[in-house]
Amino acid sequence: MKGIAVSTTVNGDAVEFVCDARETLLDVLRNHLGLTGAKEGCGTGDCGACSVLLDGQLVCSCLVLGAEVEGREIETVEGMADGDRLHPLQKRFLEHAALQCGVCTPGFLVAAKALLERNSNPSESEIRYALAGNLCRCTGYDKIVHAVHAAAGDLRRQQKARKKRKAAG
Amino acid sequence: MAGEKGKAYLLAGGTDLLVRMRGDFIDPDLIVDIKRIPGIQEIRKTASGFSIGAGVPCAMLGRDKALASAWPGVVEAAQLIGSDQIQGRCTMVGNLCNASPAADSVPALVAAKAKAVVVGPGGRRRVPVEDVVTGPGRTSLKKGDIVVAIELQKRPPKSGDAYLRFTPRTEMDIAVCSAGVSLTLGAGNVVKQARVALGAVAPTVVLVPKAARALVGTRLEDDALMKLAAACEAACSPIADKRGTVEFRTEVAGVMARRAAVMAYDRARGKR
Numbered sequence A: 001m002k003g004i005a006v007s008t009t010v011n012g013d014a015v016e017f018v019c020d021a022r023e024t025l026l027d028v029l030r031n032h033l034g035l036t037g038a039k040e041g042c043g044t045g046d047c048g049a050c051s052v053l054l055d056g057q058l059v060c061s062c063l064v065l066g067a068e069v070e071g072r073e074i075e076t077v078e079g080m081a082d083g084d085r086l087h088p089l090q091k092r093f094l095e096h097a098a099l100q101c102g103v104c105t106p107g108f109l110v111a112a113k114a115l116l117e118r119n120s121n122p123s124e125s126e127i128r129y130a131l132a133g134n135l136c137r138c139t140g141y142d143k144i145v146h147a148v149h150a151a152a153g154d155l156r157r158q159q160k161a162r163k164k165r166k167a168a169g
Numbered sequence B: 001m002a003g004e005k006g007k008a009y010l011l012a013g014g015t016d017l018l019v020r021m022r023g024d025f026i027d028p029d030l031i032v033d034i035k036r037i038p039g040i041q042e043i044r045k046t047a048s049g050f051s052i053g054a055g056v057p058c059a060m061l062g063r064d065k066a067l068a069s070a071w072p073g074v075v076e077a078a079q080l081i082g083s084d085q086i087q088g089r090c091t092m093v094g095n096l097c098n099a100s101p102a103a104d105s106v107p108a109l110v111a112a113k114a115k116a117v118v119v120g121p122g123g124r125r126r127v128p129v130e131d132v133v134t135g136p137g138r139t140s141l142k143k144g145d146i147v148v149a150i151e152l153q154k155r156p157p158k159s160g161d162a163y164l165r166f167t168p169r170t171e172m173d174i175a176v177c178s179a180g181v182s183l184t185l186g187a188g189n190v191v192k193q194a195r196v197a198l199g200a201v202a203p204t205v206v207l208v209p210k211a212a213r214a215l216v217g218t219r220l221e222d223d224a225l226m227k228l229a230a231a232c233e234a235a236c237s238p239i240a241d242k243r244g245t246v247e248f249r250t251e252v253a254g255v256m257a258r259r260a261a262v263m264a265y266d267r268a269r270g271k272r
């Protein structure tokens, strides 16, 4: 199969690449675009280390073809921090020691971000269900769950402060 | 599709296809992504019920309140597939056409008497879901055929459905056995119509008319449920593997069917 030219948006930037018809979005991100945050743990949808958002929807980039993302919007872990300012999830992962080897971390961060966007105050079991597609061999999960819980609180407080400022005009 | 001389595959969510490509089980010469076909990612309410486009990811089914309240069993079954990551991509049509005996949405669709709308070189036709799969990994679809939608009927009053599977883990696991039940009640909450389908206990999902007959005319009294379970056990011809022995699968299939019947019954009489 011949190369396919694709134009898409990654973390807000317009990008173009040429990929083989069999290459996955994960291959494209890592090998063509130099975005090595998303990791390949399994390549079969089981581990979630390759998680990204595709038009706002959490997906395994190893199960998306590069050719499918024409005209779509992709968000990766590289887009989470605001310059040098880490996203609350990233901060809390560090504070809670929610990572050891770190291979699973980008996937957990993106999946947790997707969760908090639709549910700003998840219970522990909601967090565990939402992250069931992400595997970690090192931490035993508890620290990850606590970090997500703490970050959810941070985000709610940020939101409140923003509303107050708006109201105050 | 029909013109391709080599091996052509349709791509819906890709959660089976890409895994099989990567495992070198298949080596496509042509892949056709159906998701760009206009309307294929829509759920439509029609005069006769619902038409769910072949590209609709399972996560979308639960967000459609009308669909989820008419067919809670179908929606729950589809939403058991994989993780949130998989839900954002996987489709019921892919689940059906992949033709795994353990496909979660299929027993619920068969119980629901769903139809697959197939478009091919021979035109457009409606195929009962139970006639699509002919064996593990095999379907009755011909070269060039595309399933474009799944159709679910409008529900008469006092109807309910349910799907239950047995898995060792609660998430991210493959059904060891499963059951889908759909019921419509008449006067005095007596079962008027029933359909019962079992998954993962035979080469294909099986419709068990005898199990359905055990429920018709009853209010799901204990002996009706025992007869249902016996009919389900008799319909099982499972494989034995590390996930479950033949005896285990057979017995638990009966238990799943009983529990799913009770859930469907409670839903039909408005008790959730």
Ligand SMILES: Cc1cc2nc3c(=O)[nH]c(=O)nc-3n(C[C@H](O)[C@H](O)[C@H](O)COP(=O)(O)OP(=O)(O)OC[C@H]3O[C@@H](n4cnc5c(N)ncnc54)[C@H](O)[C@@H]3O)c2cc1C
Pocket (backbone or CB within 6 Å): A044, A045, A046, B009, B010, B011, B012, B013, B014, B015, B016, B017, B018, B019, B034, B054, B080, B081, B082, B083, B086, B089, B090, B091, B092, B093, B094, B095, B096, B097, B098, B102, B103, B104, B105, B141, B145, B146, B147, B148, B172, B173, B174, B175
């Ligand atoms: C981590 C993980 C967990 C999973 N968990 C479950 C689970 O719990 N339960 C379960 O049942 N499954 C599970 N699966 C399997 C898979 O996700 C489902 O079978 C899913 O529904 C497939 O849908 P899809 O749209 O991704 O199919 P695809 O991979 O796109 O297609 C599957 C097959 O159908 C064919 N096809 C696609 N569209 C059409 C069409 N319109 N007409 C005709 N043929 C078509 C394809 O060519 C292919 O052969 C899991 C998979 C993964 C990777």
Ligand code: FES
Pocket (backbone or CB within 6 Å): A039, A040, A041, A042, A043, A044, A045, A046, A047, A048, A049, A050, A051, A060, A061, A062, A063
């Ligand atoms: S690499 Fe994609 S899920 Fe494991």
Ligand code: FES
Pocket (backbone or CB within 6 Å): A098, A099, A100, A101, A102, A103, A104, A105, A135, A136, A137, A138, A139
């Ligand atoms: S930190 Fe090593 S896999 Fe999660």
